[in-house]
Amino acid sequence: MKVDVILGLQWGDEGKGKIVDYLANDYDIVARFQGGPNAGHTIIIGDKKYVLHIMPSGIFREHITNLIGNGVVIDPVTLMREIRGLEVTGIPVQDRLLISRKAHLILPSHRWIDAASELSKGKLKIGSTLKGIGPTYMDKTGRNGLRMGDIQLANFKTKYNELKAKHMDFLTQFKEIPEFDIETEEAKWFESIEQLQKYKLVNCEYYIDNALLSGKRILAEGAQGTMLDIDHGTYPYVTSSNTISAGVNTGLGIAPSKLGEIIGITKAYTTRVGSGPFPTELFDANGEQLSQVGREFGATTGRSRRCGWLDIPQVNYSVMINGVTQLALTKLDVLNGFDEIQIADSYKYDGKISNELPYDLDNVNIEPQYQSVKGWNQDLTSAKKLEDLPALAKDYLNLIKTKLNTPIGFVSIGPERDELIVNK
Numbered sequence: 001m002k003v004d005v006i007l008g009l010q011w012g013d014e015g016k017g018k019i020v021d022y023l024a025n026d027y028d029i030v031a032r033f034q035g036g037p038n039a040g041h042t043i044i045i046g047d048k049k050y051v052l053h054i055m056p057s058g059i060f061r062e063h064i065t066n067l068i069g070n071g072v073v074i075d076p077v078t079l080m081r082e083i084r085g086l087e088v089t090g091i092p093v094q095d096r097l098l099i100s101r102k103a104h105l106i107l108p109s110h111r112w113i114d115a116a117s118e119l120s121k122g123k124l125k126i127g128s129t130l131k132g133i134g135p136t137y138m139d140k141t142g143r144n145g146l147r148m149g150d151i152q153l154a155n156f157k158t159k160y161n162e163l164k165a166k167h168m169d170f171l172t173q174f175k176e177i178p179e180f181d182i183e184t185e186e187a188k189w190f191e192s193i194e195q196l197q198k199y200k201l202v203n204c205e206y207y208i209d210n211a212l213l214s215g216k217r218i219l220a221e222g223a224q225g226t227m228l229d230i231d232h233g234t235y236p237y238v239t240s241s242n243t244i245s246a247g248v249n250t251g252l253g254i255a256p257s258k259l260g261e262i263i264g265i266t267k268a269y270t271t272r273v274g275s276g277p278f279p280t281e282l283f284d285a286n287g288e289q290l291s292q293v294g295r296e297f298g299a300t301t302g303r304s305r306r307c308g309w310l311d312i313p314q315v316n317y318s319v320m321i322n323g324v325t326q327l328a329l330t331k332l333d334v335l336n337g338f339d340e341i342q343i344a345d346s347y348k349y350d351g352k353i354s355n356e357l358p359y360d361l362d363n364v365n366i367e368p369q370y371q372s373v374k375g376w377n378q379d380l381t382s383a384k385k386l387e388d389l390p391a392l393a394k395d396y397l398n399l400i401k402t403k404l405n406t407p408i409g410f411v412s413i414g415p416e417r418d419e420l421i422v423n424k
Contacts, residue, residue, distance in 0.1 A: 002258050003218045003248065006020055006221055010311075012039075013040075013271055015330035016221065017042050017052060021045075025061060033248045036223075037129075038224070044417060050086075068100060075131065098201075104139070104140045105148065114130050134239075146160060208253060222248075228243055244318075261325050266318075268331050268396075269331070270308045271307050277362045280314075281307070281308040286338070290308075310344065311344045330412040332393065332411055336380060339375050340372055341374075345370070376391075376396075411423065
């Protein structure tokens with residue numbers, strides 16, 4: 001058996017939660033491999049809307065074991081809030097959730113450092129979610145961090161205080177330090193730590209390996225998107241982890257040879273939250289229409305998402321570095337009301353036409369080269385298979401499939417759980 005992977009191909013917010021929720025039915029284990037509470041995976045089931053930040057999206061299926069991998073950073077307060085919100089709806093989270101002992105903990109002081117660091121950047125802010133993600137990964141790579149397994153140690157409080165003291169010293173470097181009620185936040189944090197003692201911790205790499213040997217089907221779930229990858233994204237406007245398929249190997253402790261299907265999710269257009277380059281961004285009525293019809297507001301931050309046409313060079317880049325075997329296209333229905341749809345099929349920069357992303361998107365004057373296609377101006381929700389879609393909508397999908405040289409396995413035509421076309 002191999003581990004299948006599902007991840008975002010743009011700047012996050014591609015609709016991963018819905019696709020994972022659908023796919024999870026065919027798997028025994030759904031495992032998050034990176035990120036933290038900066039993720040926001042939205043799932044709509046009937047008249048209920050769920051937003052998951054740390055919890056794997058298979059939690060709604062009773063036969064699924066959900067694993068938070070070692071590559072994830074965990075805020076105990078956020079995780080317990082999420083658990084309580086699910087449990088009040090009748091979901092027995094404790095029976096379905098496992099947590100890697102090697103997953104790092106976000107301390108209250110990590111969030112304080114995050115806020116101070118972002119404040120100090122002024123106009124050069126990177127758009128941090130202020131969840132303490134970056135400082136936690138800094139401690140991880142700096143070999144200072146606390147991990148989930150540490151909460152079971154007799155000297156855990158001592159280790160906590162030692163790290164907190166380092167953080168207090170670090171904060172003195174900032175000229176301006178934002179207000180932060182550390183005592184109140186610590187009280188909530190330790191209360192959540194005590195509650196997490198009830199949940200099962202595992203050695204993630206051994207657990208995954210034994211599951212594969214016993215024939216279990218595993219789906220690895222990513223957070224954010226490829227263009228926010230710390231190495232291969234639009235640096236420095238990126239997250240602090242590896243969001244690409246290679247991150248599965250380190251984030252769950254499995255060998256590269258164990259990866260199977262790589263399902264890449266892309267919207268039928270492009271969005272981005274926060275700062276950073278965005279070649280196809282729209283500042284006109286079309287951009288406003290995409291924003292309003294697509295309800296483009298961040299599930300985690302609530303910030304408005306910037307909107308633009310689909311960027312083929314960007315998605316092709318993501319397909320390449322992830323080794324994508326099939327695409328999941330979301331929010332096709334948002335384009336229902338357009339007479340004309342643009343698609344960027346190349347870039348012009350440095351006086352040349354290119355299909356490659358430049359080294360630094362932020363410091364190159366890029367002119368997207370657009371191809372215009374006719375809109376279908378028709379509702380799609382009655383379609384049950386690709387053949388049911390309007391001819392012009394099928395033309396748009398075929399154009400994307402051809403440009404990306406990758407088959408389309410799933411097409412989302414609405415926000416509901418069942419508004420998904422599966423192209424078998």
